[in-house]
Amino acid sequence: MDHPTFVQHAVLLSLVLFGLGTLGVFLRRNVITVLMSIELMLNGANLAFVAFSRAAGTLDGQVLVFFVMVVAAAEAAVGLAIVIALHRHKDTLDVDAFGVMKG
């Protein structure tokens, strides 16, 4: 894929995906869907990294994507463990039920 407009359109797509992920975080009330929206935002950022790495001709962006994926895996594991603990406490997954941090 050599045409430079594809890089531009890929960055545009990453922008749209990041915006959709942000909206998901705001609009959804299920904690797990909120976590999935965060994954969507991370993927938008990853796509921007890959597109700019292609435009610059260096691989540093791709190495960053690798580390973002590692952190996303750790985040998903810890986040879902927290969701399980919350579900045990309140028996719901509605974000509004978790307004108070006191157990």
Next chain:
Amino acid sequence: MDAFLFYAAAALAVLSALVVIGQRNPIYSAFALIVTLCSLSVIFGLLGSPFIAALQVIVYAGAIMVLFLFVLMLLNVKREEDAPGRGGRALAGIATALVTLLVAQAGAVLMRAEPGPAPAFDASTRRMAEILFSPHFLYVFEATSILILAALVGSVALAKKDL
């Protein structure tokens, strides 16, 4: 052919992302997210990054999404219900308008940019490994293994019944 694949994958990614945030049943959201991740993998491949494309399918669509589906089925999640009298609808409208405005603004700035010719590019797995294990990134790489270990211990400690 490349262009067709690129725009088809991009359209599929946006559509399934819309399903992810529009769907009330989180199981369907999870499956739509898998479609988004796979079509992004196609785009990574077309942008000349086969290593990242493979990682996207193996780590994201494989490992992370299995974790999500596992928890969804473990907790037996129901459909999200409408909360009456929450007053969140106006807030949702404002959030949608703001995010749309921001994306449109940034997109307009982006489309004004004049892209230069793309330089030569070799993102083979061999080159990636050479950079990842060079002294520049080696310690970061080792640090991520500690991060993974901490996440492992942390998630066991959090999800354990009696601690």
